[in-house]
Amino acid sequence: MDIAEPLLAAHRARFAAVDPLLPPAPPPAAGERLDAATSDGTQVTGVLQRVRLAPGDVPMLWSAADTWQLFPYFGDTGTEGVDLLLRALKGRLSTEPTEDDSACVVVWPSRDAEAIRAFLDHGLVPLSALGVRTAPPPEGLPEIAVRRAGPDDYDTALKLAEATFEYTGLVASARRANTAELLGPALRRALAETEPLVWLAEEDGEPRALAQCAWEDATPGSEAAELLPPGRWGYVNNVVTLPGERGGGFGRALMAHVHRELHRGGATRTYLYYNPTNPLSSVFWHRQGYRPLWTTWEVRPAAALR
Template sequence: MTVSAALFAAQRDHFARLDPLLPTAAGASRGEALRAVTAAGDEVAGVVHRYDHQPGSPDLVWSAATAWHLFPFVGGTGLAGMDALLTAWRSRMATEDSGEDSACVVAWPSRDAEAARAFLDHGMTPLTVLAIRGAGAGEDVPRTGVRLARGDDFEQVLAITAAATVYTGLTGSRYRDDTGALVAPGLRATLDSGSAYVAERDGAIAGVADCQWVRSLEGSPAGELLPPGKWAYVNAVSTVSRLRGRGIGRAIMATAHDEFLAAGARGSYLYYNPPNPLAPVFWHRQGYRPLWTYWETRPAAALR
């Protein structure tokens, strides 16, 4: 799809004004074109991608089985432009037989309050936030009992992670009966790579942080979301439910943040669910702040 040079330039300027940590707005990719015009005569555009996740796909941990993602190009048109584009998208989605396990998704800079108003007006919910933390001094909390995870920790770590993922599904991703099977391959790979941390209490694993390394380069998928550089990705932090509130998560992350800094990370990032009663408070206290918000409507037919 072709986006006019003027509209793309306006989008880049808009992102730069919104948040200094946003990467340069990406150009339009291939996909289904969507166009609209505001009441004032301003043209806006978008690209729609459909993603179909087959049974057993790890993507089903966080995604609907069928998801339509909109990538807006509204420049500096604000609420009016996003409203016009979402109205056009609603008309487009009315032609789909989407089913219950489906979603309409838009990722947009978290600090754009005018766009947030448009998303809310069209029945979308902020279900996921990508939050970042710059490299800095470690927290002054006890780090005792924290170590790198080993391959023989897998069964304990899987049980803790699967239980936490089911809990997250209450307020974010859709609940899946096969959650354990979906998260197992990625978790095994992380343990094998030596980038996961566990905390032990009374001889048993009480919490785990599943971490990975990502390099953000211009033109790469990560480069569309993060400033350039080497980033630590915190895929999940899970604590045994009966031990929550005892500082185990903080101890794990204090150790992980020290390691990230020593390894030359520009910072770290993660995804959390705003409706989760535990996650936002925990991560904000760890120094993370929202960069991108993923707005969703489930099922897709509920877009209005």
């Protein structure tokens, strides 16, 4: 996709200015082009991609079945530029029917307040954020037992993992009826790994909390490098404390252990996705040293875009 060089340079300069932790903005995405011009004649451009999922696709855990994702290029035009591109997207959506299980999505640097103003004005909400933690692991560990999980823990781990979606289904993406079926295969593989990255916090031998993690190498040209600075990252995929046990320190103890283990394995930084609308995780992860780098702004169904 060709984008005018001055606009692309302004786009990259915006990323560099808004958050020094952002990696360099990647080349323009492929897709359908949307163009507009500001009141002073400055051109802004959006690239639109449409993704359709089948019921058995794992991204259905957090995504609509039919997603229209906008990649904005508005340089230094601020709120006006974003507003114009979202208006263009609204016009494009009016040309064909959209389903109830659909969404408009924009993934954008979390600290860009000028863009946030336009997102809110058009009915998008911050349903997901990529949070990063760059601090060293804690020195000491709270006195709660934490152990690595293995294949024999599958049923327990799946029950805990499902509990995440029971709660987030109230405050973010709706829970799918086949959540366990979508979670199961990846969880079973993770538990069978020779270097397991699934941990359980226990009390009197009974599991109280789960953390499922992975490694992510942000190398030049990789998908991860479009979102993260270069290096080896620890990915905190799913963390949950059993309902009724929340607030008892299990999550804090578990993550103190996990951060040390990930650091020991070579990850100097960690990242995760959390729901800003979740009144539990949005507080917990900030206290754990995470701060938002990218935010996913979304409106469902797609036709609800204002």
